[in-house]
Amino acid sequence: MTNEMAGDKKGIGKRLILVMGTPLILLITLITYYITVPSANDYVAKINGKKITQSELNKELVSQYGTDALSTLITSKVIELEATKQKVTVSDQEIQAELEDLQKSYGGKEAFEAALESNATTLQNAKDNIKTYLTTTKLIEPTIDITEKELKTYFKENKDTFSQEEQVQASHILVEDEDTAKEVAKKIKNGDDFAELASAYSTDTASASDGGNLNYFGKGVMDESFEKVAFSMKVDKISDPIKTDYGYHIIKVTAKKAGKEATFENSKDDVITALMNEKIDVNYSTWLSSLYEDYDIESTLTSNK
Template sequence: MTWIKKNKWMTALIMAFIIAAGVFLTFILNKESAVASINNETITKDELYETLVKQYGSDTVDQMINDKIVEAEAEKKDITVSTKTVTSEIDKLKEQYGGEDAFNQALVDSGTTLTALKSDIKNYLLIKKLLEPEIKITEDEMKTYFEENKDSFATAEQVKASHILVADEATAKKVKEKLDNGEDFAALAKEYSTDDSTKDSGGELGYFAKGDMVTEFEDAAFAMSVNQISDPVKTDYGYHIIKVEDKKAAQAANYEDSKAEIKETLFDQKVDSEYQTWLDGKKKNYDIENTLSSEA
């Protein structure tokens, strides 16, 4: 079962990988001449450097130059992004990816690090602040976007639930008996659940709509009342004991309620489309040379 959802920041992981490659280049220059050997034949740092420079060097330096310009322009305007703000964005990512374990795995799969991602997020937030005075969003644009994407602003019926996942029916019945005898759901989740992404938070899954979970699980959850605890529910993942904590009724799309989200979406779109023009204009004020740009 997966509750992982994608977020705009994960596109930053790809660029962060390129930047990390540049950091790696610097690191290897400080190592001994031979970085590896095969049957006593060495691979030198110079050979490794040349290979990595050909693959990543020019793009990495270009990105580093762009980042330096953003930092310099932000400093001119006394614009900053706090560590707390970056941490908040990281926390949102962790939540949307289904917890810290899933988030960390996404970092590994993307070949990057938390430090590189934080740097990328900080840079993007600086860009947003720098471009904000130049970006205008009209009411007509917002209304048009709402009408064209109305379905995305409607809210489906949702259930907030926790679960305890175990491997076999006998264990599931044992856990259910303990619950019937008044034992604490969260404590039993920590003790028995095999779902490592939720057990430490008492099995909490948050809110979910139909289609987010496997059929057997969501059929049971949506049929239950608030505060009700299910009998064991079998899925391909094992046996679940489900506790429904809250429900939200479906809501039709409402423009006034969606204005803030629409404005943020349109703003992000305009930042993405106007950033390169802004950057090209700022580059005229700097003496820039990328000695790797001509290497094949």
């Protein structure tokens, strides 16, 4: 339900950085593997006895993807060398914090891992990409100037995005039928742990592994019936079973945030972050081209496209 009912758009930029690079990472891995690892056979496939040789595969991979893969590797190496030169480091704690933020933007750890699997990549690849992303950010930030005037203009033009809408933090247990919902509700009344019941019963797999946690959400995000009950409840209260198009829900409200209009003073840090990220996106290509000029880069691979 988490991904179906709530379309979370937070962290989209970071998602694109991680996910869009995935196919190229796979290609780099394939190219590296087939070029460097000798085969016990002189072929990689047979069709009616007709061989496709490893040499043919290597040639095709390099022909189609070699220059793109090499370009990505060169960029990563230049950034790594520049970080060493400027003594810029990224700690494991920073990577973990960014990873957790990214997982939340997907709707939880399980949903994030499913996204990795669907993109045929690994958690380690995601962490490597996060490290490169954070390193690049630390390198480019000092080259960007932001004036007070720019901050105030940006805030004025995007004020609504910095306002805090009324929000509810809730957990839920989603089941398919009313009988199961009543069974779970009875267990809760008898003192069974809500999170453990969510893990055992909930069909919303994205939240079940986290005790049914849906994090904070505002109005207009969830199913209307679900939302109406959640916003009307007091903190720490648990609802009776609620029917929606997704099944039967038992809701537990864990916290609330009152709506609050944004002011420049209380939003300034967020404005700086948002404007800095926007400027990094705009200036990245120019910054990278300038960085390349400081390094002696030689490539022997030419494109056959």
